[in-house]
Amino acid sequence: MSCLLLTAPYTWAVPADAGYDFYSIFYVLAFALNLVLLVWEGHRRGYAMRPWLVLLACTTLAFILGTKLLALSGPEWRGLLSTGRWPGSEARTVLGGALAGTLTLLALRRPFGFSWHVFDAFTLPMCAALMVQCIGCVLTGCCFGEATAGGWGLTYPPDTLPYLVQAVRGTIPLHAAHSLPVHPTQLYSLLLCAGVALVLVLTRHKPWPGGSRRLLHLGLLLTGRLLIECWRDPAGEQVGAATHVHLGVALKQVQWVLLLLGPAVLGLWVWRLRQAPQPERQPTQNSVRNLLAVAALLLLTAWLGQQALTLPEVLVVKALLLGVLLLEGGALLLGAAGLLQPARAALPLGLATVVFMLTSQVPVDSAHTGREAYNTVDFSLSTGSFEREQNTGGGCNGSSQLLEYRHRYTTGTVGFAHTRLPGTDEKGRLHKAEATWGIRLHAGSDRQTPLYIPPGGPSESSQRNSIIAVNPYVQLDRKWLGVGVGLMAGSLGYHRILYGDEQSVLDGQASLRVGPRPQLFALADYNFLGYGVANPQHRLGLGTGFGGTRWQLVGGAARAKDYDIAEGQSRWSGFVEARGTITPQWQASSFVTLGNPTQQQIGLRLGYRLPNKSTQR
Structure with missing residues (x-):
């Protein structure tokens, strides 16, 4: 992988290639790293792997859909609600993924027998995954910042988003060799995630109540994102890029939302610290519950079809569901007494076949002649x-x-x-x-x-x-x-x-x-x-x-x-x-x-x- 190149005493050139999909590569790497770390974190905490994988499958799919749903425009939302067909938009925002994943975890925590500590298990893996994704954003040119005269600015070659936006605005000639230097807001986000991860590591031995680290994690990320938006170009923002003025203060829509959410989450963190810490509770095994959750995910993925999920996202969901079904099939096959009971494995094996059937569709963006x-x-x-x-x-x-x-x-x-x-x-x-x-x-x-x-x-x-x-x-x-x-x-x-x-x-x-x-x-x-x-x-x-x-x-x-x-x-x-x-x-x-x-x-x-x-x- 090429490194950033120093082109002048004050700027760095990004070797971005408009014909190469850096974003998807690092998107897959980030998801893979997140899941590997989550599986290891569950093992480290002593979670039973079957309910833990079901919970990961549910929250992962919710995160994927949340990144896309929050990025839909008003007309796209109306089309989705009226026709049931997923819009062809490729816009994503991690804010929607974090919101959807958190709400899903909140809804499934008690039914699957987890304590509030399960929220903390997601913090460090998410920081690591976001850091990997930020590298893909730098190389792609998405989420770019406003023009800057500082020596830390990044320049982009032709046909990248920062270059095209500046060419349309007339700030650079149509045939310029590269864009004007812009704030490396993607690297700002990377440093923010690394800083939050460091805070979590340094406080890992403190006897805080369950869920406290998740609140601190989200509060710091949201507050940091509020500050980074001050240097992000509106054209590089997927959601809430329009500027609104309230009480004489001009901020983007997303900043007004973050201005409310960040302090609110940090306030919940302070309130949570005043609660008495409780020991972490282990999840309970329940094959019927696990298989019902898998069946619900299958119905949801079947409805979403080829428009909503890309091929890497299909593979991620399929791998998680098959992992659950293999563990459930093995448990039911052997039975409580360890005796071979083939008929008991019929349901998970049947659902495994349906996983292949319903998630083997070819997404539209990966079809070839x-x-x-x-x-x-x-x-x-x-x-x-x-x-x-x-x-x-x-x-x-x-x-x-x-x-x-x-x-x-x-x-x-x-x-x-x-x-x-x-x-x-x-x-x-x-x-x-x-x-x-x-x-x-x-x-x-x-x-x-x-x-x-x-x-x-x-x-x-x-x-x-x-x-x-x-x-x-x-x-x-x-x-x-x-x-x-x-x-x-x-x-x-x-x-x-x-x-x-x-x-x-x-x-x-x-x-x-x-x-x-x-x-x-x-x-x-x-x-x-x-x-x-x-x-x-x-x-x-x-x-x-x-x-x-x-x-x-x-x-x-x-x-x-x-x-x-x-x-x-x-x-x-x-x-x-x-x-x-x-x-x-x-x-x-x-x-x-x-x-x-x-x-x-x-x-x-x-x-x-x-x-x-x-x-x-």
Whole structure:
């Protein structure tokens, strides 16, 4: 990174480049540093990580939205309230973020079981993040100051905001080499944050009541911002730049607000110091509360869509939500007694899939032309039955008995897939294959009922087992050849990779297609999982698209998994599968096995192509 250059005895030139997005780089770095420090601060204070991450996700999203909401103009606010569509404005102000984050923390502190001390945890990380962001503001030229004759002034090259503002005002020629020196108000802000951080560090051992340091932190920042505004150019101010005169004093709108807020917050700090200090209370664990908060954030991000959040902001929110869901899923999977309970993890794993689905949209400012890509979400339902025999391990003289059982199962599936079509990417590389990666979550139940119990045999009754599995997969397709592989993990039902009559927790899948899909192709599947995992099939078949790509029909033979079956029963049956594109967005398919009364299955799947713009990933 280039440093500031001394161009004259009195000024420093900023090596800003109008074509390079310094602001976004340091914006991401500031967010990353803030979150890392907050996670560490929570660990240092002994907070339970699950509620702490939920609180961080909520306050982070509130901070992001607050920086933008407070910067909206009156017409933009009216458009947002009347249409529900987020304005295209890119203006931001940290004042709105601080206000929204504080109010969110105030609302969630008690429900999540935190004491007032939790406010203090946010102080030093915010100071560090703001210092990093100030460097990006210096290099970008935003938030610049008024012209100055002092030796500490900064000059900016053409096409930067300070240069363009001065050129429009006529204070510099249109083809000047650089702008006039301006006050480095961004560096003033950096020094302010560093000074506030130093005060917090020096007073860290004082036994103040919870929340006192947050009040001192905000009061000093607001008061310092009031003073810095005296040297900031109105064109470099995002909010409240107009000047108002009251009692003969001319100040910007934002200064009048800060003149009230700064002393008020410092007054609250003094009042708070008079309260008796209380010990810090640890947050309580509550999975239902945590998952409800995640669901609410998902609904909010889905409503905001592509206009409100940039790609880095989407990634920040997604990382926090997935961290919460992984911890919740692990806690519910193991249960209170440390025993494996796969069905309990269905909700967090399902929400994790929704996180990918609702936060994988491509923000408008990060879209590129090139190789086309799209996302698909699908929902499936299957039901069926099969019969098997089981060795009971009992009987007279140590001999064993074989009991025959019928299994009836129903499973539901939700899936998300990302597909990239053949074409040339932005680097000029030609890709001939269609590539798809995706993840499915299968959940349901399998009811096992004995068909016949011999006289004197063991007393058996129906038994219901939960079925839940995570199924990531990858598929590559060219004109004449298609290959796919996948993995299943969870409670899969009565099958293993090779053989067995016990519950399986791990299995694989594979598929192979030879021939063009529009005309005629041969298909081989190992563990066909399009409709669930209760009784996956091995399939051999032929298919055709009737000369096109809208409709497809596949038929052939299906063989059930290897478990003991009664003598004379067949493991083979026939199958038929039909697929079709109803509209450009909606696809449907159905599947049925036939010809074998001991192996039956029927399923239906509905898919929806998300209305994302084409993008290069």
